[in-house]
Amino acid sequence: MKSKKLNSRQKEIIQILTKSTVTSPITIAAIAEKLSLSSRTVLREMPKIEAWLEENEFKFIKKPGVGLVIDEDLENQKLILELLEIEKIHKEYSREERKKIIANELLIAKEPIKLFYFTSHLKVSEGTLSNDLDSIEKWLQDFNIKLIRKPGLGIYIEGRENDYRKALINILYDTLEEKELINLLKGSLKTNRNENVIEFSIENRLLSFIDKSIIKSIEEIVQGLEKDIDIHLVDSAYIGLVVHLSLAIQRIKNNENIKMDKAVLDELSKSPEFRIGEKIVRDIEKRFEVSIPKDEIGYITMHLKGAKLRLNSVSDLEKDLNNLDVKQIANHIITVVENELNVYLKNDEKLIKDLTNHLVPAISRLKMKLNIRNPLLNNIKDKYSVEYEITKKACEILKIQTKVDEIPESEIAYITMHIAAALYKKGFEDKVKVVISCPTGIGTSSLLEAILEKEFNNIELMGTISALNINEEKLKEDGIDIIVSTIPLNIDFKNVCVNPILSLQDKAILQDNFRRISKQKKYKSIIKKAKVNKSKIGIREITDLGSEIISIIDNVKIKVIDNVKSLEDIIDVGSKLFTDNEDDIKEVKNKLLQREDISSTYLHELEIILLHCKCNCFSNSRFGYIRIKDEFIDKEKIIRGAVVSIIPEESKEITPELMSKLNSALIEEDKFIEILRQEKEEKVVEEVERILKDFYLKKVQKSLEAIKND
Numbered sequence: 053m054k055s056k057k058l059n060s061r062q063k064e065i066i067q068i069l070t071k072s073t074v075t076s077p078i079t080i081a082a083i084a085e086k087l088s089l090s091s092r093t094v095l096r097e098m099p100k101i102e103a104w105l106e107e108n109e110f111k112f113i114k115k116p117g118v119g120l121v122i123d124e125d126l127e128n129q130k131l132i133l134e135l136l137e138i139e140k141i142h143k144e145y146s147r148e149e150r151k152k153i154i155a156n157e158l159l160i161a162k163e164p165i166k167l168f169y170f171t172s173h174l175k176v177s178e179g180t181l182s183n184d185l186d187s188i189e190k191w192l193q194d195f196n197i198k199l200i201r202k203p204g205l206g207i208y209i210e211g212r213e214n215d216y217r218k219a220l221i222n223i224l225y226d227t228l229e230e231k232e233l234i235n236l237l238k239g240s241l242k243t244n245r246n247e248n249v250i251e252f253s254i255e256n257r258l259l260s261f262i263d264k265s266i267i268k269s270i271e272e273i274v275q276g277l278e279k280d281i282d283i284h285l286v287d288s289a290y291i292g293l294v295v296h297l298s299l300a301i302q303r304i305k306n307n308e309n310i311k312m313d314k315a316v317l318d319e320l321s322k323s324p325e326f327r328i329g330e331k332i333v334r335d336i337e338k339r340f341e342v343s344i345p346k347d348e349i350g351y352i353t354m355h356l357k358g359a360k361l362r363l364n365s366v367s368d369l370e371k372d373l374n375n376l377d378v379k380q381i382a383n384h385i386i387t388v389v390e391n392e393l394n395v396y397l398k399n400d401e402k403l404i405k406d407l408t409n410h411l412v413p414a415i416s417r418l419k420m421k422l423n424i425r426n427p428l429l430n431n432i433k434d435k436y437s438v439e440y441e442i443t444k445k446a447c448e449i450l451k452i453q454t455k456v457d458e459i460p461e462s463e464i465a466y467i468t469m470h471i472a473a474a475l476y477k478k479g480f481e482d483k484v485k486v487v488i489s490c491p492t493g494i495g496t497s498s499l500l501e502a503i504l505e506k507e508f509n510n511i512e513l514m515g516t517i518s519a520l521n522i523n524e525e526k527l528k529e530d531g532i533d534i535i536v537s538t539i540p541l542n543i544d545f546k547n548v549c550v551n552p553i554l555s556l557q558d559k560a561i562l563q564d565n566f567r568r569i570s571k572q573k574k575y576k577s578i579i580k581k582a583k584v585n586k587s588k589i590g591i592r593e594i595t596d597l598g599s600e601i602i603s604i605i606d607n608v609k610i611k612v613i614d615n616v617k618s619l620e621d622i623i624d625v626g627s628k629l630f631t632d633n634e635d636d637i638k639e640v641k642n643k644l645l646q647r648e649d650i651s652s653t654y655l656h657e658l659e660i661i662l663l664h665c666k667c668n669c670f671s672n673s674r675f676g677y678i679r680i681k682d683e684f685i686d687k688e689k690i691i692r693g694a695v696v697s698i699i700p701e702e703s704k705e706i707t708p709e710l711m712s713k714l715n716s717a718l719i720e721e722d723k724f725i726e727i728l729r730q731e732k733e734e735k736v737v738e739e740v741e742r743i744l745k746d747f748y749l750k751k752v753q754k755s756l757e758a759i760k761n762d
Contacts, residue, residue, distance in 0.1 A: 058104055061087070062097050063136050066104070069112075069122045070129045077119030108135065116557040147184065150174050152223050154181075155188050158199070159216050159223075162306075164206030195219045214310050214351065217299055224295065266340075270297045273335045281328065296355050297332070304342055312347040321346075322688060325356035357416035378415065381449055382407040384712055388446035389471055403474040410470060414463055418454040426462035433465065435564075436472050438571065443468040452716065483512045484566045484573070487527070489519045489537040490552065500552050504536065507559060510570055533569045536562065594752055600710055601744045603672030608740050609696075610733045614681035619661075619691075622678060623648065626663045626696040629676045636669040640698065643667045655718070658725055659683070659690045662715060664697040673707055674698040675714060675740060677728045693729060713747045714740065 058066070065083055072078040080098075084091045105112045110132060111123040122129065145153065154170060170181050185207065189199040195218055197211035209216075271294055303309075320326055329352040333344045382404055386397050397403055417424055426432075433440050447459045447467060486504065490497035497516045505513060514532060522535075524545045535547035548565055550558040609629045616622060627641035643665035647653075653662040678694040685691070695718065699707050717724045727739045 058100065058136075059097075061089075062101050062104070065094065065097055065101055066122075066132065066136060069101075069120060070124075070132050072119070072121040077113075077115055077121040079119045082119075108132075116555060118556065145174060150176065150184050151188055151191070152227060154184060155191065156220065156223055158188075158207065158209050159220050161208065164200075164202070164208040166206045170207075192219065195222075212311070213303065213308050214312075216308070217296075217303065217310075220299060221295060266301050267294065267298045269339055270294050270301065270336075273297075273332065273339065276335070277328070277332060281331065293355060297336070297352070300348060300351070301336060301340060301342070304344060304348065305340070309345055310347045310351045312350045317347060317350040320350045320353045320357075323353060323357065326350070326353045328356055329353040354420050357413065357420065378411045379404070379408050380712065380715070381415075381453060382411055383708060384449050385443070385446040385467065385471075387709060389442055392442045392445065393475070395475070397474055400474050403470060407467065407470050410466060414466070415450070415454055418450060418456050418459070418463070421456070424460070424462050424466070426465045428469075429462055429465045432468055432472075433461070435568075436468055439472045439475065440464065440468045443471050446471075452720065484510060484569045485514050485531055485533045486511045486566075487514050487532050487535055488516045489522070489535050489539075489541065489547075490516060500536070500538065500550075500554075503554050504562075507554065508562065508566060510566055533573070534565060597710065597748055597751055600673055600707055601748055604675050604710070604714075604744065605737060605741050607672075607674050607676075608733065608737045609674075609676035610679065610728075610736055611676065612679045612681060616680055616682075616684040616691075619648070619686050620645070622661070622680070622684070622691070622694050623663060625678055626676075626694060629678070629696050630674045630698065631669060633669075636667075639667050639669055640665065644696075654689050654691070656689075658718060659692045660718075660725075661691055661694045662697065663694050664699075664711070666699055666701045668701050670698060670700055672700065673711060675711070677736065679729060695728075710744070710747070714743060717743050 064087060068078065068083050068086055080091050080094050083089075084094045087094070102112055105122065110128065113121050113123050115121070122132070124132070153174065157165065157170075167178060167181060170176070171178055174181070176184075185199065185201065192199050192209065192211075195211070195215045197209050197215050197219060200208050200210060202208075274290065274294055274297070300310075326349065329349045332352060333349050336342070337344055383398070385407065386403065389395070390397055414424075444459075444464050447464055450459050450463075451457070488497050488500055488504075490500055501513055501516075504511065514530065517527075517535070519537060519539060519541065522541070522543055522545070524543060527535075527545060533546065535541065535545060537547055537549050538552050540549050541547045546565075546569075548562060550562065554562070607630060611625055611629055613622075613625055623641060623644045626644055627637045631637060631640070644663050647665045648663070653664070654660075655662065674697070676696045678696065680691060680693055683690050683692050695715070697711050697715065699711055721743075724739055724743065727736055731739075
């Protein structure tokens, strides 16, 4: 027999396959579960396994939707196991695996590495290694790390320690899926394997930069932290924190320390996460007998601020986002989705709450340029492509608010999940019209029809057609969405070929097709309905907008105050800015205080607060500004002024967007804030009018274009 070499993982998969039988095949998922791997990882190994079995003349059967089996008697199964015993482990790595190994070793090396080291260990030529290094050099540039190649000296890298750590963690996440990381942290990495097996496992080679005992100790510290200060980390955040801390300890023990900008560190030290970071560091110093500098606490704080951390008092985290009103951003994102799809989601309290809670750490991640891994990214982009693109458009506000050039796809995908869940909760599905083409006979078509009716509740069966004479135009006229056929059809009309008795794979394919068609039908109907009503909606919206703008301009107020002793003093002035009625003043003040209790609306860079609320006192919106003569300091926040925005409880649909435009102008236009701080009320009115007029004209132009195209 031939002796095609296998790697250690492939040998283990074959050992499991020998225990399968024709009557009891084993699935990819079951193999993955036994080896603590992902299904995708097992699937990557199958082509080489099939080739080895074929070359050694063993019969291997794949049953789609059922499982895998080596169809051999007990004697041959025993022979397979004996062959595996004498099989030498294949040390060959793929190009991607080589790149990860080379990058990993360069990142942890303390001195240049000779070319010969890589060519001999990876069994590649110098030409192949040179191509690998070219690719690695481009990859390292994304982390601001420079690859240096010096003849006679070797290969090494130059960069900052925090960038090295980001690159190392990126390699780890790119190699191990979340399930495998969870299993690793659970200690599922089998210790009873042959040492040679472990040596040549790509995962173990890459994990060599972290001592396993460190991981175990860090886990104990994090678990103790959750109990001591009553916090809860979701799985992804727990994994990220343990990996981050384990890597940090390993690097600190090797005298590789983070250096952080002093101003950034000072700002981080004011946050509640910094205090959690200090506790973690105290526990680590005690456990590992090391001294950890303050810069490392700052780095841990950044990670905590970017994690999905749930404190008993969530508002503490929200209050630390001292330059953003997160709920307002969530509402803006929802408004964009509503406008794009002509749906109403503002009454979905769960969506608003979940999206706001997600945005708290997301905004921190964006501001600190921290990456988050989303293992479902490709699935979401594929199966929820429409929702993803609309969410991407809605997330443009995050670019403005966090001052980043691009929102990572992983962040958009997470937000898409919240949006998609809300949409489908509203019954975002239409029935799919199906016809059956089954040339083998009436009995077969009747059986298939019965199976389809039983298995799928989102379809409407419209009868059977002949496979020999398909009239595509007639099918379109009748509104048919898809043909389910028992033979392949070479036609320009959507069709799926299945077995008359549906297999699990057939069912999965049909369900995916039906779901996609259903969603597309819903979107088409929404778009069509929106077009029908576009003229009427456009005219009404412009009328409402004009009325609201006039009301705001007519009621702009500027107030100058001094001797401020508390934040409540400012709120007290704000409540009296637009009315003399005592009942109204009391209501506005209570609403402003309630809003401020939810989360701070302090804009750090502008040194102002955004006091805003909804109330029944006014039929139209109000906008004003309170100037503070001598700056007021509240909990280390310097406050030079306060914007006061009030909208009616039963406001028009355009109103929140209008007020959002004024608030955005504070950040986007330096001129506006300077006028609010220094100019007379007449000049402030002129500037508010200019901003709102510009907004109005753009809306009018958009509506006119819509009416023209209707």
